[in-house]
Amino acid sequence: MYHSNFAPDMENMVASLRNAGLQMAYINFFLTDFDNFCMDSFPDAVVLTPEIAQAWIHSAVSESTTHMARRVRTMKYIGKYQQSLGKTSYIPDCIIKCPPPEEPRLFSDEQLAEFFQTVDTAVVATKTFPYNDIVLPVLFRLVYCCGLRTSEACNLTVDDVDLARGTLTIYRSKGFKDRLLFMSDDVFSLCLGFDDLYHRILPGRTGFFQPSTDRIFYKNFNISKFFDALIKKTSFCGAPGKKFTAHGLRHLFAVQNIRKCAESGEDFMNWIQYLCKYMGHKNICSTMYYLHMTSQLFPVYSGKLRLLEEGIGVAYVEE
Numbered sequence: 001m002y003h004s005n006f007a008p009d010m011e012n013m014v015a016s017l018r019n020a021g022l023q024m025a026y027i028n029f030f031l032t033d034f035d036n037f038c039m040d041s042f043p044d045a046v047v048l049t050p051e052i053a054q055a056w057i058h059s060a061v062s063e064s065t066t067h068m069a070r071r072v073r074t075m076k077y078i079g080k081y082q083q084s085l086g087k088t089s090y091i092p093d094c095i096i097k098c099p100p101p102e103e104p105r106l107f108s109d110e111q112l113a114e115f116f117q118t119v120d121t122a123v124v125a126t127k128t129f130p131y132n133d134i135v136l137p138v139l140f141r142l143v144y145c146c147g148l149r150t151s152e153a154c155n156l157t158v159d160d161v162d163l164a165r166g167t168l169t170i171y172r173s174k175g176f177k178d179r180l181l182f183m184s185d186d187v188f189s190l191c192l193g194f195d196d197l198y199h200r201i202l203p204g205r206t207g208f209f210q211p212s213t214d215r216i217f218y219k220n221f222n223i224s225k226f227f228d229a230l231i232k233k234t235s236f237c238g239a240p241g242k243k244f245t246a247h248g249l250r251h252l253f254a255v256q257n258i259r260k261c262a263e264s265g266e267d268f269m270n271w272i273q274y275l276c277k278y279m280g281h282k283n284i285c286s287t288m289y290y291l292h293m294t295s296q297l298f299p300v301y302s303g304k305l306r307l308l309e310e311g312i313g314v315a316y317v318e319e
Contacts, residue, residue: 002035013077131211272288
């Protein structure tokens, strides 16, 4: 995989990180770049030094804060791993703070209804994706109604959707966490009807939302592209503000659940704990952030939710 003198340590480090359950989505890109840099500029080096680390960090083409933070973090991983092997490796002590992400833009009730009406009537099938008009109305509803990440919906297999019990099993999601989700009666009925129809169109398929005989799963960028195309057909396309995203359907699921809790007067701590597990959050702080989003979207609940938010740690939700 790598070719510089750092190759053995980097390959073993990546294996160790993955065995610990870290996905490290960005790490291969930066390690490959570092590997090429060392082959060109420090071909004899075997241990990370301040000179090597700082030279590579500042050789970045991009000046974005996130990019620089990831370069520093990559050097820290290598330095710490080599030190664990007894080598006198350098670990950068600087921290580059990334600004908090903008809050996602969520549909109003009226916009949500119009979006799904558009999904039902305006999806165009193509040669590459010949069954989009059948699949996308169900896929987008499942993302919204079960609070799924779009990647989780895309990667569902037929075996992951238990139509006898009415459950979805999400495997190896963010943080390599698995979880079992129970579908509501209407979502279960929707999936049952879809599976019966799609089984006749693609008998023996592997993916629950398999896009064609040639492709088993949709990719995230496919869903984002389809979502953007559908938004362009709505009456609220082009409205000022941050753009709508498919992932916003997952955010809206959480907000609507907190709204329901506020309306019903149910025990909030039990509710939020269940919501945290259902959505596959790492910890409850990520779920708590939706209190703030719910207050902004539905000001009528701000008083109740402010009392719940006091004294609770709040984190930015994943985007």
